[in-house]
Amino acid sequence: MSHHAKMIVDKDFVISTIDDRIYGSFIEHLGRAVYGGIYEPGHPSADERGFRKDVLSLIQDLRVPIIRYPGGNFVSGYDWKDGVGPKDKRPSRLELAWxxxxPNQFGLNEFVDWSRVAGTDIMWAINLGTHGIDEARNILEYANHTSGSYWSDLRxxxxxxxxxxxxxxxxxxxxxxxWQIGHKTAVEYGRIACESAKVMKWVDPTIELVACGSSSRGMLTYPEWESTVLDHTYEHVEFLSMHNYYGNHENDTATFLGRSLEMEDFIKSVAATCDYIKAKKRSKKTMYLSFDEWNVWFHSNEADKKIEPWQIAPPQLEDIYTMEDALVVGCLLIALLKNSDRVRMACLAQLVNVIAPIMTxxxxxxWAQTIYYPYMHASVYGRGQALVPLVQSPKYDTKAITDIPYLETIAVYNEQAGEVTVFAVNRDLNNSLPLEVDLRSFGECRIIEHSVLENEDLKATNSSVQPNRVKPHSNGNxxxxxxxxxxVLGKASWNVIRINVL
Incomplete structure (x- = not known):
């Protein structure tokens, strides 16, 4: 195939109306995500509650729709009651996961207050490691019941x-x-998740629940875990979770850029497992997916081994992201959108300091790390309908992955705004890629903007000294x-082409 690419999209061929929560994120009590991240009393930018306004500004620009909290591995040993009530009476605890x-100076109520300022909803994770059914019903009663009961009156x-x-x-x-505190077999977890789901919906029938899928595609119990857990929980939950992280341990950029194909395979295989249980149960209900931990994560692995234990908010998992990491995050975002008929929620893990787009x-x-920009572009401009992409692209092979298209792309139609946005990554490390997008069903089109994220140095990073070394420009062609x-998409570039179709 000649070295150019083409995509055809039609407004009548729709993958899904995208659930905005696909652009969610994650904040765990881990490292400096909370303390020194979103919360730092005494910081020059902190408000009267200790919320860093400089961090809030960066988050508000991302338009994050939902944030998973308070973990993560942290949650399986966490007693939420330690983090409510007068701060001077809250205990400090050994946190065994990390x-x-x-210190429990930031808990449920503080996070609710913070989320309202940040303009985001909450995805709360309950402790089913050291706690169980009582944990599930009591925290929900505290959070959501109006009044007249012990836990609601305590709130x-x-x-x-x-x-x-x-x-x-x-x-x-x-x-x-x-590694999880309270690790369970699939049957043990399926039973406790089922019983917890039942009582939670007795307390508040309006809630949505996410059951745990496998921690990654590499788990030896995958996908039998999904099958067994759903056998127990299928009629009680709305979502099954997915987690996976991607790294460039071999320093093989060409393969690294193809990892989004593995994400798509993972999504399709989990969806197939869900549909098997749907058929087995003769159910009319479709199980949706919450890819509530995904990101690039590998830079900080060695440094984290050297951290002394039992500190408060040490610098853990502080990956410094490169230009190539931003390209991979862009490809992963496109993979999520291409599967948005099943993936209704997703969480970039995490939001601040810990494998995060924002550093402090x-x-x-x-400041914003390199991966901040594709995440922001997708969240801001990727609202509406994901359109089926008919793509012709030259491909390449690596030792690990074959048939990787040089072009990774999707188009999103926002009918209310009269706008189509094309997200496109050119994976070619050496050559630009001519692209034709055929919007034949839209009539006359006009370019609003063509933003490009690119850098000659794929290992380039942003820092407090050079916060804008890797930053998008609007000089696309x-x-x-x-x-x-x-x-013409520049070599190794992330592109956002916004098109007026009114």
Whole structure:
């Protein structure tokens, strides 16, 4: 195939109306995500509650629709009651998941307050490791019941008369993992998740629940875990979770850029397992997926081994992201959108300091990492309908992955705004890629903007000293000719082409 690419999209061929929650994120009590991240009393930018306004500004620009909290591995040993009530009476605890000290100065109510300022909903994960059914019903009663019961009245006594109305709840975290506090077999977890789901919906029938899928595709119990867990929980939950991280341990960029194909395979195989249980149960209900942990994660692995235990908020999992990482995150976002008929929620893990698009200095500044930009572009401009992409692209092979298209792309139609946005990655490390987008069903088109994220140095990073070393520009070359868009995508580039179709 010649070295150019083409995509045809039609507004009548729709993958899904995208659930905005596909652009969610994740904040865990891990490293400096909370303390020194979103919460730092005494910081020059902190408000009266200790919320860093410089961090909030960066988060608000991302338009994050939902955030999973408070973990993660952390949640399987967490007692939420330690983090409510007067701060001077809250205990410090040994935090066994990450071997730190948790001071409990930031908890449920603080996170609710913070989320409202940030403009995001909450996906709360309950402890099904050391706790169980009582944990599930009591925290829900505290958070969502109006008044007149022990736990709802306790919330009111803490200064919150109105219920928090948290609608999305995770039934534990990675319970298939031997590293998890309270690790369970699939049958053990399926039973406790089923019984917890039942009582939670008796307390509040309006909530949505997420059951734990496998911790990664590489688990030896995958996908039997999914099958067994859903056997127990299928009629009680709305979502099954997925987790996976991607790295470039071999320093093989060409393969690294193809990892999004593995994400798509993972999604399709989990969806197939869900559909097997649907058929087995003769159910009319479709199980949706919550890919509530995904990101690039590998840079900090060696540094984390050297951290002394039992500190408060040490710098853990502080990956410094490169230009090539941003390309991979862009490809992963496109993979999620291409499967948005089943993936209704997803969480970039995590949001601040811990494998995150946003970094801070304690007492200092905050800045955007390279991966911030594709995440922001997708969240801001990827609202509406994901259109079926008919793509012709040259391909390449690596030792690990074959048939990797140089072009990774999808188009999103926002009818209300009269706008089509094309997200496109050119995976070619050496050559630009001419692209034609045929929008034949839209009529006359006009280019609004063609943003490009690129850098000659694929290992380039941002820092407090050079916060804008890797940053998108709006000098892309896309042109419209009737209903056809032509652009030349620079080598190793992330592209956002916004098109007016009114």
């Amino acid at each position: 071997r730190t000290i948790e 009111i006594s803490h200064g919150y008369k109105q219920p928090h109305a948290i609608k999305t709840w995770c039934l534990g975290n990675e319970m298939d993992g031997p 200095e304690n007492g200092g500044q905050a 896309a042109k419209a000719d009737g209903s056809k868009i032509n652009a």
